Amino acid sequence: xxxxxxxxxxxxxxxxxxxxxxxxxxxxxxxxxxxxxxxxxxxxxxxxxxxxxxxxxxxxxxxxxxxxxxxxxxxxxxxxxxxxxxxxxxxxxxxxxxxxxxxxxxxxxxxxxxxxxxxxxxxxxxxxxxxxxxxxxxxxxxxxxxxxxxxxxxxxxxxxxxxxxxxxxxxxxxxxxxxxxxxxxxxxxxxxxxxxxxxxxxxxxxxxxxxxxxxxxxxxxxxxxxxxxxxxxxxxxxxxxxxxxxxxxxxxxxxxxxxxxxxxxxxxxxxxxxxxxxxxxxxxxxxxxxxxxxxx
Amino acid sequence: xxxxxxxxxxxxxxxxxxxxxxxxxxxxxxxxxxxxxxxxxxxxxxxxxxxxxxxxxxxxxxxxxxxxxxxxxxxxxxxxxxxxxxxxxxxxxxxxxxxxxxxxxxxxxxxxxxxxxxxxxxxxxxxxxxxxxxxxxxxxxxxxxxxxxxxxxxxxxxxxxxxxxxxxxxxxxxxxxxxxxxxxxxxxxxxxxxxxxxxxxxxxxxxxxxxxxxxxxxxxxxxxxxxxx
Numbered sequence: 001x002x003x004x005x006x007x008x009x010x011x012x013x014x015x016x017x018x019x020x021x022x023x024x025x026x027x028x029x030x031x032x033x034x035x036x037x038x039x040x041x042x043x044x045x046x047x048x049x050x051x052x053x054x055x056x057x058x059x060x061x062x063x064x065x066x067x068x069x070x071x072x073x074x075x076x077x078x079x080x081x082x083x084x085x086x087x088x089x090x091x092x093x094x095x096x097x098x099x100x101x102x103x104x105x106x107x108x109x110x111x112x113x114x115x116x117x118x119x120x121x122x123x124x125x126x127x128x129x130x131x132x133x134x135x136x137x138x139x140x141x142x143x144x145x146x147x148x149x150x151x152x153x154x155x156x157x158x159x160x161x162x163x164x165x166x167x168x169x170x171x172x173x174x175x176x177x178x179x180x181x182x183x184x185x186x187x188x189x190x191x192x193x194x195x196x197x198x199x200x201x202x203x204x205x206x207x208x209x210x211x212x213x214x215x216x217x218x219x220x221x222x223x224x225x226x227x228x229x230x231x232x233x234x235x236x237x238x239x240x241x242x243x244x245x246x247x248x249x250x251x252x253x254x255x256x257x258x259x260x261x262x263x264x265x266x267x268x269x270x271x272x273x274x275x276x277x278x279x280x281x282x283x284x285x286x287x288x289x290x291x292x293x294x295x296x
Numbered sequence: 297x298x299x300x301x302x303x304x305x306x307x308x309x310x311x312x313x314x315x316x317x318x319x320x321x322x323x324x325x326x327x328x329x330x331x332x333x334x335x336x337x338x339x340x341x342x343x344x345x346x347x348x349x350x351x352x353x354x355x356x357x358x359x360x361x362x363x364x365x366x367x368x369x370x371x372x373x374x375x376x377x378x379x380x381x382x383x384x385x386x387x388x389x390x391x392x393x394x395x396x397x398x399x400x401x402x403x404x405x406x407x408x409x410x411x412x413x414x415x416x417x418x419x420x421x422x423x424x425x426x427x428x429x430x431x432x433x434x435x436x437x438x439x440x441x442x443x444x445x446x447x448x449x450x451x452x453x454x455x456x457x458x459x460x461x462x463x464x465x466x467x468x469x470x471x472x473x474x475x476x477x478x479x480x481x482x483x484x485x486x487x488x489x490x491x492x493x494x495x496x497x498x499x500x501x502x503x504x505x506x507x508x509x510x511x512x513x514x515x516x517x518x519x520x521x522x523x524x525x
Contacts (some may be wrong), residue, residue: 005404019389201387207345208446209375210402211368 005214013221020194024226027190031230031276032237034183039238039272041179045172046268047259052165054257059161061127061139061153066146077147081125086138089128095121122149133162184279187230191223191283195291202291212292219288220281227280231273239269297323297454297485298344303353305339305509313339314350315509321487323453326480328496329489330520331506337489340506341458344487345377346370357454375403378447378484380457380476384439386431386446392418393427396445403450413449421445421475437468441475448479455479457488461495469495477501493520 017024063081074092081090098121127142129135139153154161195202198219205215242265246258259265298321305314314336321327329337342348343355346362355362358376365373386395393414400410418424421441431439440460447455457476461469473488473495480486490496496503496519503518504511 004406008401008404200385204385204387204398205402206371207347207374207379207385208399208402209371209373209450211371214371214402214404 009217009221012218013225016198016218016222017225020197023194023197027194027226028229028233030190031187031227031280032233034186035230035234035272035276036237038179038183038275039234039268041175042268042272043238043242043259043265045176046264048168048172050257050259052168055161055165059129059132059135059154059157061129061135061142061151063125063127063142063145063148064150064152065123065125066149073147077145078125080145081127081142084138084141086130086134087127088130091126091128093124093126095119095123098122098124132165135162180275183275184282187227187276187279188283188286191226191280192287194222194226195219195284195287199291202288206292215292216285216288220284223280223282223284224277225280227277227283228273230280231276234276235269235272238272239265297321297325297358298487299354299356300340300343301354303340303343303350303355305336305343305348306351313509314343317353317509317511319504319511319514321485324480324483324485326477326486326501327488328499328501328503328518328520329487329506330491330496330503331512333491335506336509337506338458339509341379341456341487341489344454344456345374345379375450376452376454378444378450378452378455380440380443380447380455380460382459382462384431384443386439386442388431391428391430392423392434392442392445395431395442396449399446399449405450414445417445417449420448420478435468436464437471440464440468440472444472444475444479448484452484454485454487457486459489459491461490461492466492466494473499496520 020027065077078090078092081087096119099119102121127138129138135153136159139151142148142151202215202219246260249256250258298319300317300319303314303317304312306312317336317340329340331337339348343350344357344362346365350363353363357373360373362373387398390398396417397410397414400413405413415424415427418427421444423438423441423445426434426438426442429438431442434442440463444455444457444460447457455476460476461472464472469492473492476486476488477499500517500519503513503515503520505513505515505518
């Protein structure tokens with residue numbers, strides 16, 4: 001490809017874009033809207049995922065110990081627990097720490113003075129697991145440890161949370177797939193309309209001896225331009241909209257872990273842009289190739 | 297220059313458009329293709345620039361076999377054949393200049409050469425002062441001149457005109473035919489299909505008469521209707 005050819009393609013694509021006027025505006029608007037819907041769902045899914053991850057990271061196994069061990073024993077027990085497959089993190093909570101925390105939690109609500117004059121709480125280990133679906137199996141393994149008196153891991157609650165997480169993830173991907181296909185169809189068809197509107201141009205180009213490559217490229221570049229314009233508009237709107245919305249939501253629901261990390265969010269905006277540009281290219285390529293076949 | 301040997305064309309619906317056509321047109325000839333509507337004139341033209349393929353027979357242009365030409369070679373065949381249409385087929389949102397330049401741009405000619413050549417051709421067809429007009433601002437005759445300018449801008453050795461005066465009044469039709477004759481004088485082989493009896497009779501060129509897909513008559517210095525008919 002020569003420089004003069006590339007210049008011709010770009011110039012033709014640009015004049016084609018301008019000359020199509022309303023058609024180009026409608027195409028860009030359609031693509032922007034469908035990408036915004038797509039992007040909105042990506043952001044929602046992203047937040048739900050983060051919420052669900054937050055939820056599952058709160059699940060842990062608590063191991064209550066029989067009697068107060070000495071420091072050496074404690075360390076060897078901790079090592080034993082850590083050695084169990086699937087254990088992510090082990091934290092020791094002494095009976096004193098547990099008592100302090102307990103008192104803190106009930107401070108002002110109930111007066112414990114006089115009811116309990118000694119600490120009834122045992123020493124304990126708090127165990128976090130790598131995968132919450134394995135939590136029951138791991139908890140089971142600790143029952144053979146003689147030092148351990150009692151095991152608590154949320155049992156049925158853990159199973160429910162795990163199922164909920166799985167459902168949300170599968171449904172999320174299903175919807176993304178559906179919405180992605182809908183966006184693909186809308187964008188490809190919109191671009192196809194801009195190509196069909198200029199069928200006469202394609203026919204004349206072929207009649208005066210333009211090679212297929214020469215006919216194709218201006219249309220493909222125009223498709224990329226339309227896709228890019230739609231992508232830039234939609235990701236700008238998504239970005240602004242999300243920032244405003246999330247600030248308000250966080251004020252109203254401070255306990256929910258909304259996604260703030262700009263790195264992760266930028267990835268979504270980039271992804272939306274990439275999809276838009278690619279679909280512009282793909283739609284134009286598809287329709288112009290089809291159009292070339294019918295115009296022998 | 298142009299040779300058709302035993303050319304048949306049967307459309308998928310069974311219509312027999314051309315029936316055993318044998319025709320030879322020499323370099324720099326001017327030939328009228330006459331006959332009633334649906335005689336096969338347009339079909340014959342389309343076979344020449346490979347907008348369609350014959351069912352049977354062989355067509356060669358400048359010793360190149362058009363019928364067996366691979367698809368990717370078609371653009372290069374078409375650069376050697378200018379085509380003029382009854383309905384002009386100008387791009388509506390482009391100026392006269394752009395419409396004519398289009399034919400050169402798609403062949404990758406440099407902008408400087410394009411400018412020189414387009415102005416030269418617009419001058420030849422008498423449209424130099426309408427270069428910046430859009431097609432709808434031109435009269436029918438002017439639009440046909442623009443179409444002719446586009447057809448000859450890359451100096452093709454052959455010019456095909458399919459009913460070029462079909463949409464024009466008699467006076468304008470004469471001007472267009474005179475223009476085609478002038479282009480013929482610039483060493484271009486010209487094949488014109490037409491219904492314009494007065495013009496054909498007045499110009500006294502070679503006349504090939506088609507009817508029901510067959511060549512009825514092929515006559516040097518001919519007229520539209522033979523005396524016997």
